[in-house]
Structures are given as C-alpha cells and as structure tokens.
Amino acid sequence: MPDFDVIVIGAGAAGLMCAAEAQRRGRRVLVLERAPRAGQKILISGGGRANFTNLHASPANFLSDNPRFCVSALNRYTQHDFIALVDRHRIAWHERDHGQLFCLGSAAQIVDMLMAEAQGAGVQTSVNVTRVSKDERGFAVDTDRGSFAAGALVVATGGPSIPKMGSSGFAYGIARQFGLAVIEPRPGLVPLTFDAETLARLEGLAGVSVDATVTLGKVSFTEALLFTHRGLSGPAILQISSYWRAGDTVAIDLLPGIDAFRLLKEAKDGEPRKEAGSVLAQHLPRRLAQRMAEWAGCEGRLADAADRALRRLAGQVNAWRVVPAGSQGMRTAEVTVGGVDTRGLSSKTMEVRSVPGLYFIGEAVDVTGHLGGFNFQWAWASGHACGQAV
Incomplete structure (x- = not known):
C-alpha cells in the first residue's frame, strides 16, 4: 500500500x-x-x-x-x-x-x-x-x-x-x-525595457508617473504608467507585458479621453502666447509635457506653431508608438x-x-x-x- x-x-x-x-x-x-x-x-x-x-x-x-x-x-x-x-x-x-x-x-x-x-x-x-x-x-x-x-x-x-x-x-x-x-x-507582469537610443530620448523622465491607456492589438489597459531608468513600468505596462512578444509595437495614449490636438488648437486660438508644453502640463507632469513638445519641435509659442506640428505633437501624446527592446525577464516577472x-x-x-x-x-x-x-x-x-x- x-x-x-x-x-x-x-x-x-x-x-x-x-x-x-x-x-x-x-x-x-x-x-x-x-x-x-x-x-x-x-x-x-x-x-x-x-x-x-x-x-x-x-x-x-x-x-x-x-x-x-x-x-x-x-x-x-x-x-x-x-x-x-x-x-x-x-x-x-x-x-x-x-x-x-x-x-x-x-x-x-x-x-x-x-x-x-x-x-x-x-x-x-x-x-x-x-x-x-x-x-x-x-x-x-x-x-x-x-x-x-x-x-x-x-x-x-x-x-x-x-x-x-x-x-x-x-x-x-x-x-x-x-x-x-x-x-x-x-x-508576464514585467517591466518593459528600451534600447539605448530610446532611453536617451527619455533621459530625465525616470520616476514620472501618469495614467495612460496602453494598447497591443485588441487588448487595452488604462492604469498608471511609470517611466524608469530602463524603460516603462507601472500597472498598465505590467498588464500589457503578458501579451507582448519581441518585435510587437505598443501604442500609448498619455491623455486618455482627451483629444490632444483639440486641446492645443483651442489654446492656440485663445492663448497664442502660451507654449505647447505649458498647455499639456495642465494635464501631464511638466517634465513629460515639455519632453513631448521637444520631440515634436513645438517648443516655442503656439502662435508660431503650424497646425501640422500640433498634429504631430498630439499624435505623440494620444498615440505614442514604441517597440520595446525586451523586458526585465523572469528575475522581476510576477x-x-x-x-x-x-x-x-x-x-x-x-x-x-x-x-x-x-x-x-x-x-x-x-x-x-x-x-x-x-x-x-x-x-x-x-x-x-x-x-x-x-
């Protein structure tokens, strides 16, 4: 027995x-x-x-x-x-x-x-x-x-x-x-990492957190996103990481529920002396807002920004597309x-x-x-x- x-x-x-x-x-x-x-x-x-x-x-x-x-x-x-x-x-x-x-x-x-x-x-x-x-x-x-x-x-x-x-x-x-x-x-449920070039663009943003909608294919999560020294983390990223595979593009909306172009255009029409980064900073952490404006070449007054430049900036805010280099692996995966x-x-x-x-x-x-x-x-x-x- x-x-x-x-x-x-x-x-x-x-x-x-x-x-x-x-x-x-x-x-x-x-x-x-x-x-x-x-x-x-x-x-x-x-x-x-x-x-x-x-x-x-x-x-x-x-x-x-x-x-x-x-x-x-x-x-x-x-x-x-x-x-x-x-x-x-x-x-x-x-x-x-x-x-x-x-x-x-x-x-x-x-x-x-x-x-x-x-x-x-x-x-x-x-x-x-x-x-x-x-x-x-x-x-x-x-x-x-x-x-x-x-x-x-x-x-x-x-x-x-x-x-x-x-x-x-x-x-x-x-x-x-x-x-x-x-x-x-x-x-799964793991932070995602970026290559050196992308990290250089994100320098100075580590520790910045924002509510965002993160999408991969038909799957989306709206939760907090955190910038790190190696890439992105926070609940929204951890969630999407379980679906992510090498080479996949992740779309990130940093202002879910807000049309960034409309926000910028209305500010341009009503307060043309304002800078795009300052307008975005009403809804985003200032460091992130300023960096987004820099990427799009919209660092001056709104009055001097062409609508196509504002659309480019809005696209980065509402549909920032990134291809992670990898993840932090099993060592940190939940x-x-x-x-x-x-x-x-x-x-x-x-x-x-x-x-x-x-x-x-x-x-x-x-x-x-x-x-x-x-x-x-x-x-x-x-x-x-x-x-x-x-």
Whole structure:
C-alpha cells in the first residue's frame, strides 16, 4: 500500500489549497516544498499584504493558448468562496482600486490560514525532489530526504518567475517526462525595457508617473504608467507585458479621453502666447509635457506653431508608438506566461488525460491572470478543483 493517497509537490497557493481540500475529504496527503517555508510567493505579494483575490475575477481576466480551459474551475470556486474562507478565519481585509483585495495585516495570515486548513496534511519544507516515476501502484517520489509513494501526484511548483524565491521550471520537466506539451514560458507582469537610443530620448523622465491607456492589438489597459531608468513600468505596462512578444509595437495614449490636438488648437486660438508644453502640463507632469513638445519641435509659442506640428505633437501624446527592446525577464516577472499545455488536462479536475493520477495546477499550467489578485484566484480555483478529485 502506498505511503499516501496524494503527494503534492509545491507548498504555494495552489498546492496548499489542493492539500487542504484533499485532506478535508479524508485523503492522506504529503506536501513537499523546496523552499525553507511554505507560501513564499504569498508572503511577498501585495507589498507583504497579499492581494489575495479580485472582486471582479472572471474567465475574461485570464490568457491562455486554450482560453476556455479556466472557465470550469473558476466558476466552481469563485472569489466569493475564497473571501468566505478568509472571513471564517477572521482575517481583516480591504478593497483597493479595481476590486483588488488585500489583508489589512500581513500576507502571513493567508499562509497561516492555508496551513491551518491543511493541518491534516504533512508539509515538509527544504526538500529537493530528485526523481519522479510511475508504476502500476502509483507514483514514487525520490527526494534528498528519502522516497515516498502515493496513488496520485499533484505538481504545483509554479513557473520560473522570481527565481530568488526558489521557483524553477521543475513542472515542465515532469510534464515532458510524461509526454505532455509545454507552451513556451515567458515573463508576464514585467517591466518593459528600451534600447539605448530610446532611453536617451527619455533621459530625465525616470520616476514620472501618469495614467495612460496602453494598447497591443485588441487588448487595452488604462492604469498608471511609470517611466524608469530602463524603460516603462507601472500597472498598465505590467498588464500589457503578458501579451507582448519581441518585435510587437505598443501604442500609448498619455491623455486618455482627451483629444490632444483639440486641446492645443483651442489654446492656440485663445492663448497664442502660451507654449505647447505649458498647455499639456495642465494635464501631464511638466517634465513629460515639455519632453513631448521637444520631440515634436513645438517648443516655442503656439502662435508660431503650424497646425501640422500640433498634429504631430498630439499624435505623440494620444498615440505614442514604441517597440520595446525586451523586458526585465523572469528575475522581476510576477508571473509566468505559458506552461503545461492545458489541452492535455481535464478542465474539471486538472488531471492529465493520458496519465491517470497525475495533476498539474496553478502557475505551472498555461493560464495567466491579469494584475490585481487574479493569479491567486486561479491558484485557489485550480487547487480546489484538483483537491476535490484526487
């Protein structure tokens, strides 16, 4: 008889949720975690206060090569289910912009809650898994602390984003070992970088923040944008980065909802002695407004600026088009885009269709949420779905 009914590799958000639900159903569960403490990414999320879900979470907030895959799990375990769990543990929380929910205290409260929910499961930390194999009895997991066996194996080790937290591409190796495809992993929710020429044009703007609409193809986000020493960051950029691929052009409207040409033309007609940069500075940070005017060659009085020059300036303000040189990579990415191809998994249970008893959940699979608590909601939902099935 195997040592356990279920072995969960990874004591992050998805793994702990799965373990909690499985042990609630009376399953004998062992959780193996490489890091010295469970819930490492939870602890650093939301500035240490854990943006643990989002009031507006729906399948539309997720991207995947198989976009319908997430629907079943998200519908069966919603943000309201997780909020109810948080409330049962008397964890105080509050709502910020865009439906984001944070602990009033510490992110450690969420980890403690999950550990309490999974108290019937054995959670071992600082364990390195060296080999996984399968035979007719189930799965064998070899570690630097011995070997363990179980009828079911859940891989919840996440993706390679934020490697300093111990994350890696471990899940992809297991997936390939058992014949599953892996959608090429790339950084998501990550700052974008510019080449030297573009950075030279932006010199002096680092630290400037502005609300903007950032568009890539059919996808747009209107949130804060931040100029950095390496390029662009801020929520709007982090959001669009999950969709961005090398060579893609990103369009940025620095005055969403305002027609910049009309603004400038009316100022020219009514206050011709004003400078274009001063007019824009009524709505934009002055440093940015002046730089935009310089780029367009509109540094003098409006009276001396031809309409075509004002149109050129307005185009830069309302439709600034940039081609990022790259991103800051997995080192700073909040999530991984891509992962285990969900076409090989059951959307109801997360089980590998071709390998009964093997499951992949959370960030390890090709489901990525928007910024704002959505990735945690996928962790809770996929972990819960798996925990009900193992």
